[in-house]
Amino acid sequence: MNANGDGMAQARETGTLGKLMVLLDLVTHADAPLRFTDILSLAGQPRGTLHRQLSHLVEEGLLELDGDGRYAPGLRLLDFAARSWARNEFRLIAEPHLAALQQVTGETVHLGVLRGQSIIYLDKVEGRQPVRMYSQIGNASPCYCTGVGKAALSLLPAESLADLLAGVNFTRxxxxxxxxxxxxxxxxxxxxxxxxxxxxxxxxxxIRCVAAPIWSEDRTFLGGVSITGPAYRLSMELLAQWAVPVQQAAGSIMEGMRIRLGPRR
Amino acid sequence: MNANGDGMAQARETGTLGKLMVLLDLVTHADAPLRFTDILSLAGQPRGTLHRQLSHLVEEGLLELDGDGRYAPGLRLLDFAARSWARNEFRLIAEPHLAALQQVTGETVHLGVLRGQSIIYLDKVEGRQPVRMYSQIGNASPCYCTGVGKAALSLLPAESLADLLAGVNFTRxxxxxxxxxxxxxxxxxxxxxxxxxxxxxxxxxxIRCVAAPIWSEDRTFLGGVSITGPAYRLSMELLAQWAVPVQQAAGSIMEGMRIRLGPRR
DNA sequence: ATAGATTGTTCCATTATTTGGAACTGAATT
DNA sequence: AATTCAGTTCCAAATAATGGAACAATCTAT
Known part of the structure; x- marks a missing residue:
């Protein structure tokens, strides 16, 4: 049934939108396209209500309904994301520094931001083979087991950190x-x-990595850069040496933000 | 089925969601982050209403509000899109055929789908240099001036085509x-x-290209593959020769869809 | 083929959310 | 200090969402 596991995490105050987002989440997180009935049991809504909600999402292009009655994420999401990514200021500032870091180390470089309890990867510069594009970009990963995540967490004051960790479900x-x-x-x-x-x-x-934190002046914005690679190639000694260039890259990016975004707030 | 006899084009029946999507569109299509007042004048909503709507979008991570009161597209969109892309069946089926076509021609290959009056690019395989990821993927381009777009339009019955073109704004x-x-x-x-x-x-x-159409059995699904490149390298004669491999790739993709998706619809 | 179960869609009185005008706060400008 | 401008909060009225139930369309097992 609607076994939601631990606690009611859905105390959102976003009215109608919040309910629709729960549905979008359900469909986009599913491993395969869902039938109406699958969603019905997952969402625990009355049939009539759910039907209208899904219809609206489909009409807006956020979901797609195929001929077999299966719901899949809609392509309009791609269009939104493409714009969101292309104009993201932080990413634009960081881009050249990521490329430089990749040149120095020869390994894959990631840029990520802390959003809630997740790290969202904003950019990736790979070494040899051409990038399989959304492979990592846009991906939301846990903060407690990624280099960028732990670097970002280390910037939080004790109390905020405790609050955040209280809500984390530690998957091994x-x-x-x-x-x-x-x-x-x-x-x-x-x-x-x-x-x-x-x-x-x-x-x-x-897979190993070394990461350095990035923050805004008021510590509102938390993220990080990392170098990632296979353990057989990246010994812990090598990673420790790379701590320096990674920190330097992080420093350059923060400097870029200071200049571009100004001494606001 | 759109049993909409009368031609009410823009009258969306998606209630609250529709209004919020208009705002998301405004912000994601803007060239730079918008202030509250900018959106106020663009959206023409009462201040109180707009304020709550934007708050909800921000709270859900669909928009972000920076310290200067500027609204930008939210990163949650990236997460949604990454999933939407990674699991897209059409794209997964087409992937190997795109790579093969790229190998044969050495030029950039695109995969696109018709959504409304736009072509949304679902994938891209580039020749030499590493891909700048969202460069084209997720992008919505006009159907009347792209190879994939015109190929897709050529599949429409006369009446649907006329309806669609009636709503197009021809930008030169x-x-x-x-x-x-x-x-x-x-x-x-x-x-x-x-x-x-x-x-x-x-x-x-x-920039020139040659494209071949792709369709589902019931012609519900319209898209195409294309080979794109600079005019100095791609003479019209060469492009004409490539019509054959492009059509073959399109054929292989359709065959893949038939097998994978079954004889339904 | 038929009955019965399952799945998906529509309807509409009730209920809850959204709306929008107005009043309020705080910051920037004169 | 006075005045505009930008953003936020409040609440009765308007509107949209809800959910139960009936309906329609498929599937499944005789």
Whole structure:
């Protein structure tokens, strides 16, 4: 049934929009296109209501309904996202610095921002092979097991950090994934001291990274840059050496933001 | 089925959602982030109403409000789009055929779908240099001046075509852009006969392409594949030769759809 | 083929949300 | 200090969303 697991996280105050977003989330997070009845049981809404809601989403192009009555994410989302990405100021500022960092290390470079409890990857510069485009960009990953995520968390004041972690559901992706707030907190203090973070195969087995935090003057904006690669090629010693160039890249990006965005607020 | 006998074009029946989408459109189509007052004048809504609507969009992450009170597209759109793209069945089916076509010609290959009066580019395989990711993917381009667009239009029955063109605003991007439905219609008949379409620098000066149409059995789904490149390298003679491989790729993709999606619809 | 179950769609009185005018706050400008 | 301008909050009235129930269209198992 509507086994929502832990607690009611849906205390949104966005009225009609909030209800529709829950549906959009359901459909876009599903592994395969959903039938009307699938959504019915997941959303727990009356049939009539759900039918109208889905119709509206389809009419607006946010969902698509195929001939077999299956609902899939709509292509209008792509159009919105393309614009959102192309004009994103932070990404535009960071772009050249990411490319430079990739040149120096030869490995894949990521740029991410903290949104809620997730890191959203805004850009990626890969080494050899051509990019499979949305492979990582736009992806929302957990903050507690990614380099960029932990770097961003290390910037938060203790109280906000506690609040944020209280809502996190710790999924163990690998043997190295932090399983509780306690062990994560200890590492985050360390990260705050040294100014960079590692991902020791915590999100994906065989993948390591080193990341440095990026923040705005008022600490409203939290994100990071990282260098990622396979563990067989990236020893922990090598990663530790790369902490310096990653921090420098982060510094350059912050400088770029200061200049471009001005001394506001 | 649109049993809409009378031609109420713009009257969307999506209630609250429709109004919010207008705002999202405004903000994502703007050249720069908009202030509250900018949106106020564009949207023509009462202040109180607009304020609540924008707040809801921000709270849901569809818009972002920076410290200077400027509204920009939200990053949640990226997350939605990444999923929408990654799981898109049509794109997954077409992917290998696009790569093959790129190998044969060495030029950039595009995959697009007709949505309303626009072509939305779903994928892109580039020749040499690494892809700048959202450069084209997700982009919505006019149907009347792109190869994929004209190929898709050539599949429409006369009446639907007339209806669609009635709503098109013919912007002349270059000297070669069709300026009226009349000249476009003539070319579309030709395209329908021969089974492929050219873009003779109609959208962007110096850029040519040849495209072949793709459709589902019931002609509900219309799209196309194209090979695009600079005019100095792609003579019209060369493009004409490539009509064959492009049509073959389109055929393979349609075959893939038939197998994967079954004889339904 | 037929009955019965399942799935999807439409209707409409009730209920809840949205609306929009107006009054309020705070910052920038004169 | 006075005046505009930009943004926010409030609440009765207008409007849209809700959800139960009836209806229609498919599927499934005799």
């Amino acid at each position: 992706f690998t043997a190295a994934t932090h399983a509780s707030p306690a062990s994560l907190l200890a590492e985050i203090h360390e990260i705050a001291d040294q100014g960079y973070a590692f991902d020791r195969e915590e999100h994906e087995a065989g | 991007f270059t000297a070669a852009t069709h300026a009226s439905p009349a000249s476009l219609l003539a070319e579309i008949h030709e395209i329908a006969d021969q089974g492929y379409a050219f873009d003779r620098e109609e959208h962007e000066a110096g």
